[in-house]
Amino acid sequence: MQAMRCTYSIGSPMFRITSQRPDAPCAPPPIHPVEPLASFDVLARTLRRALQDHHLPLRRSAAAAIVARRAGACDALVTAALLHRVGDLVAPWPEGPARRSDAALAHRGADLLLDLYAPMVTESIRLQPSARRYLVKSSRSASQPMAEPERACFARLPFAMNSVKVARWILAVDEDPAVDAAFERELPALCRIAERSVCNGGAGWSG
Numbered sequence: 001m002q003a004m005r006c007t008y009s010i011g012s013p014m015f016r017i018t019s020q021r022p023d024a025p026c027a028p029p030p031i032h033p034v035e036p037l038a039s040f041d042v043l044a045r046t047l048r049r050a051l052q053d054h055h056l057p058l059r060r061s062a063a064a065a066i067v068a069r070r071a072g073a074c075d076a077l078v079t080a081a082l083l084h085r086v087g088d089l090v091a092p093w094p095e096g097p098a099r100r101s102d103a104a105l106a107h108r109g110a111d112l113l114l115d116l117y118a119p120m121v122t123e124s125i126r127l128q129p130s131a132r133r134y135l136v137k138s139s140r141s142a143s144q145p146m147a148e149p150e151r152a153c154f155a156r157l158p159f160a161m162n163s164v165k166v167a168r169w170i171l172a173v174d175e176d177p178a179v180d181a182a183f184e185r186e187l188p189a190l191c192r193i194a195e196r197s198v199c200n201g202g203a204g205w206s207g
Contacts, residue, residue, distance in 0.1 A: 034108055036115040037090070040198045043083075043116065047191060050089050051184075057085040060173055062183045065190045067169040067176070079117065079194045080124035080166050086112055102129040116198050120162055127163035130154055134164055135171070 037043050050058040065082035073081075087109030110126035134154055136145040146154065154160050 034111050037112050038115065040116060040195055043086070044191065044195070046086075046089050051187065055089065057088050059183050060170075061085045062187050062190055063173040064166070064170040066182055066186050067172045068166070069190070069193070071169065073165070073169070075193050075197045076118065076120040077124060077162060077166060078190065079197045080121045080162070081169050082190050082194055083113065083121070084109065084125050084128055084166060084170065086125075118199055120159055121197060123159035124163040124166050127157065127160060128167060131160070131163040131167035132171075135167055
């Protein structure tokens, strides 16, 4: 089973969507085109390498997935929380710090996972920058809050509210330092959840 491919071009206040369906409206290509990972084996090796390197984004992603699991989230959303920074772990980036934006990271991560996961996972990752803005209430925050028309438009997107759930779990990591301490103990179980959620996989985490 191959996951449907979707790309969201997110701006204020319009959201455009494209997919493999011929009747879908057009949108610009992803910010940093990348080849999707061929199998979960490739992803598992990447996660193991990041674990050995004590990669901080992986620690925080795992902590968010721990929060999601404790909240009773489905496997797909636990996986989205675990892998929301996968774009930082796989393949070199184009040179230039300006290109490494939150939106680029989210698009890149979602595109890497297109052939492995269903849209509930990939689009919950792709929409993360906007999901965080959706949660912002004050203009004094580091993220610019959405105006009401933009909030309403975002809320109508497929998987938007799933991405907001993931964003809440990511933010919750800052409020519970004890979650980060459980990282190494719980990461193997989280990776097995990610393996169970694969639509097209291989030998996997434990193989």
